[in-house]
Amino acid sequence: MSNLLIPNPKEAESIHILREVAAQFERPVLLFSGGKDSITLVRLAQKAFYPARIPFPLLHIDTGHNFPETIEFRDQLVAELGLELIVRNVQDSINQGKVTEERGRYASRNTLQTTTLLDAIEEFKFDACIGGARRDEEKARAKERVFSVRDDFGQWDEKNQRPELFDMLNGRIHQGQNVRVFPISNWTELDVWEYIKTENIAIPSIYFAHKREVFFRDGMVWTANEHVYRESHEEVFEKMVRFRTVGDMTCTAAVLSDADTLDAVVAEIRDSTISERGARIDDKRSEAAMESRKKVGYF
Amino acid sequence: MTHNRKLIKIATAGSVDDGKSTLIGRLLYDTKSLTTDKLEAIEKTSRQRGFDYLDFSLATDGLIAEREQGITIDVAHIYFNTAKTNFVIADTPGHVEYTRNMVTGASTSQVAIILIDARKGVIEQTNRHFFISNLLRLGHVVVAVNKMDLVNYDEDIFLKIKADFEVLVEKSDFKTDQITFIPISALKGENIAKHSELMPWYVGNTLLDHLEVLEPSDLHESTVARFPIQYVTRPRTEAFHDFRGFSGKLYGGSLKVGDEVTVLPSFTESKIKTIHFFDQEYSEALPGASITITLENEVNISRGDMLVKSSELPKSEKQITATICQVNSKPLKVGDKYTLQHGINRVLAKVESIESVIHTDFSGEVPASQLKLNDIGKVNFRLSKPIHFDTYHDNKSNGRFILIDEGSYDTVGVGFID
Known part of the structure; x- marks a missing residue:
């Protein structure tokens, strides 16, 4: 039997990045929102490590205002694939007085998530957080690295980013720093949707x-x-x-x-x-x- | 997903005010890649600034500091597609840190668009942009002579610039069919997506048509296979109890089941037993694939090792000479120690000597004692362990490395092995 593997370049690049994360970091985690981008990341991670299990847990920062369909989907996916899921709640950060709930017409818990996320990173000593952000989404994200180094306050310094040359990823960091990793940086929204369709990936x-x-x-x-x-x-x-x-x-x-x-x-x-x-x-x-x-x- | 659409990666290079952002904005506009909300934002800001035209440069200028100063800070990535092709543009700023940024942007690209202001012609920066395209051995260079509207669409001006540039091409490793000259006006949209009626003397493709006829297979080099092991996959589950796979990305050439291979650095020989991608097995994989391979016999392999065909061994040496581009403000000096990351493999490296700094205008080199930010120079290193490499000229993926500073852990240089 002869069958030839013709790579899909964007998929192959993302898998390369995920394997670098598993190899270069001690405590990586995949930031999972239940959205299509993080679901795509899970599929890519399955492919990267098959037949072994995905070697890192998922972390969901739950605002408490998620669509119930998303949460249901999340729990089902985790059970099916035998993944480890960590959930941290924005409500807890509010109860602890670390953040204040917004009021009024445009009130949202969206920005409050940052505090909960940074606390979770500290709690579990995560050194690499894998996210589904894409450079085509937004102009600040267009300047983002694949391995984006953050200081111990989680801050992004856009003027002082490490140059990324070819596909050589430098994940060396100091104590207290962590790296945000964006394996689908180079995918567009249409790429993600076409991939979900081709791969027949379930979504909420x-x-x-x-x-x-x-x-x-x-x-x-x-x-x-x-x-x-x-x-x-x-x-x-x-x-x-x-x-x-x-x-x-x-x-x-x-x-x-x-x-x-x-x-x-x-x-x-x-x-x-x-x-x-x-x-x-x-x-x-x-x-x-x-x-x-x-x-x-x-x- | 993109199986039916090819992927072309482009770096854009130009000096300040060459209209690079405008060109990119125009490409997005003409391929209908600017969404209504972005277009409205551009219209609004253009009006606020009192322009009587749409300032497409606003499509790419992003960060607060950039808008305040009207500059581009860093490499930005821009995506658009046509029915046949997915494009990625690495937009590199033309000001002070041009070398660092252009090398970075071009490193992930197959094609460079070098912009020239028709009023200014070939200037020092043009030399540098082309020098870097040559150093990185890009597959194709498009010389876009912009602002033709400001020189009355004059053919003689275009031909003069073309002739001046061809002098540079002769000094480079490029063949003439790898270079294409196109007269354009990004602002007015001439020869971008539609043929310019104002330049009937130009009979070649529009910029967009030209980018569409490029084939990734012509832009990739085809050479020998190199398979660096990123990760050893050991499921330790009941179904895959004895599975021991070697995972990585394949570069240069294809690998087949049954190929006789040698594992470096141990020089152990074996045969490829299976090639896996996810839950499927394949008899052959093409370069660019991220795969998992198993071997016929038990071989001790760890991350950083490399698998090659036994008939195609690379060089294995502890002493290397490389062309270095310094991308950090801390200079590289004799005696400095770095971590050298060759692909994914890391060794320690000591700068034994610096031969020269190379003029980036093809005018030769001068002896030097250090490499400063944006310098390109020839450097001799001694390594803690041999690396298994090819010259960058013979095999791009296996002939390049980055230098990591031992104190800051920053990526401070990129090297091309001679």
């Missing part, structure tokens, strides 16, 4: 069109439920919607859509004229919202 149901109670604000579609602040004049409608990114309910807007199959979703993304993060309420706070959050240790 909220990525597909479904009926949902929503309201409209600032030209965006918001989920109507108890976690999302809504003013009395903001009327609730039932609409067919789907989510393009999956984050905290308070910062993830839905899009009106009838795309209820993977084929329809991929077709919709291909023709889309709005960027993925255009549906992220957290990025709309200011022109440099992501950059500011990254500097203090955000994902």
